[in-house]
Amino acid sequence: DVKVTQSSRYLVKRTGEKVFLECVQDMDHENMFWYRQDPGLGLRLIYFSYDVKMKEKGDIPEGYSVSREKKERFSLILESASTNQTSMYLCASTDREQPQHFGDGTRLSIL
Amino acid sequence: EDQVTQSPEALRLQEGESSSLNCSYTVSGLRGLFWYRQDPGKGPEFLFTLYSAGEEKEKERLKATLTKKESFLHITAPKPEDSATYLCAVSPGSNYKLTFGKGTLLTVNP
Numbered sequence: 365d366v367k368v369t370q371s372s373r374y375l376v377k378r379t380g381e382k383v384f385l386e387c388v389q390d391m392d393h394e395n396m397f398w399y400r401q402d403p404g405l406g407l408r409l410i411y412f413s414y415d416v417k418m419k420e421k422g423d424i425p426e427g428y429s430v431s432r433e434k435k436e437r438f439s440l441i442l443e444s445a446s447t448n449q450t451s452m453y454l455c456a457s458t459d460r461e462q463p464q465h466f467g468d469g470t471r472l473s474i475l
Numbered sequence: 476e477d478q479v480t481q482s483p484e485a486l487r488l489q490e491g492e493s494s495s496l497n498c499s500y501t502v503s504g505l506r507g508l509f510w511y512r513q514d515p516g517k518g519p520e521f522l523f524t525l526y527s528a529g530e531e532k533e534k535e536r537l538k539a540t541l542t543k544k545e546s547f548l549h550i551t552a553p554k555p556e557d558s559a560t561y562l563c564a565v566s567p568g569s570n571y572k573l574t575f576g577k578g579t580l581l582t583v584n585p
Contacts, residue, residue, distance in 0.1 A: 397572075397573075404577065406562075406576060406577035409572060409573075412571075454519070464571070465521065466520075468516075468517050469518050
């Protein structure tokens with residue numbers, strides 16, 4: 365079974381802090397994704413990566429950056445956290461014709 | 476622009492009362508349509524992929540069907556443990572990105 369692990373289930377940070385969310389997958393997948401999920405808005409794609417050191421903007425990249433130095437790890441970075449970035453963050457990975465497999469999410473609160 | 480609309484937003488059923496969830500979509504070249512189940516506080520769990528109109532997939536009490544404009548998730552004789560949010564997503568032909576609908580919150584009462 366594919367395992368996608370997000371480093372924290374719950375995280376509380378302050379406005380202006382630099383925040384790192386980590387995601388690791390164990391299936392050697394090429395493609396990895398970061399989403400945020402908000403009530404009434406559904407899942408929205410922030411960034412994705414189709415190879416090491418490669419990244420592409422999703423639908424809502426403003427205020428975020430990403431890093432993919434190793435194939436199994438994809439990090440989401442909030443450069444200067446703001447309260448409107450309080451959300452559930454979900455990481456996913458996939459390869460070729462497989463469906464995306466998701467981690468259990470990080471619920472991030474920015475105070 | 477790819478769009479996915481799910482209806483209803485919420486559905487409450489009695490145990491054993493069969494029903495269907497709808498997913499309408501517009502996409503520039505469908506690579507696949509995906510159904511996921513999401514329990515509170517957890518990530519989406521993959522259920523089905525459908526690739527072409529007329530295709531059907533089944534798993535226990537769930538059956539997914541696909542036409543050129545929409546997909547249905549039929550739930551036969553549901554049980555309380557089927558309570559969850561069901562998400563539909565489409566992938567266009569050129570890459571592995573997904574566009575999600577907002578989901579249907581299903582509650583099955585005993």
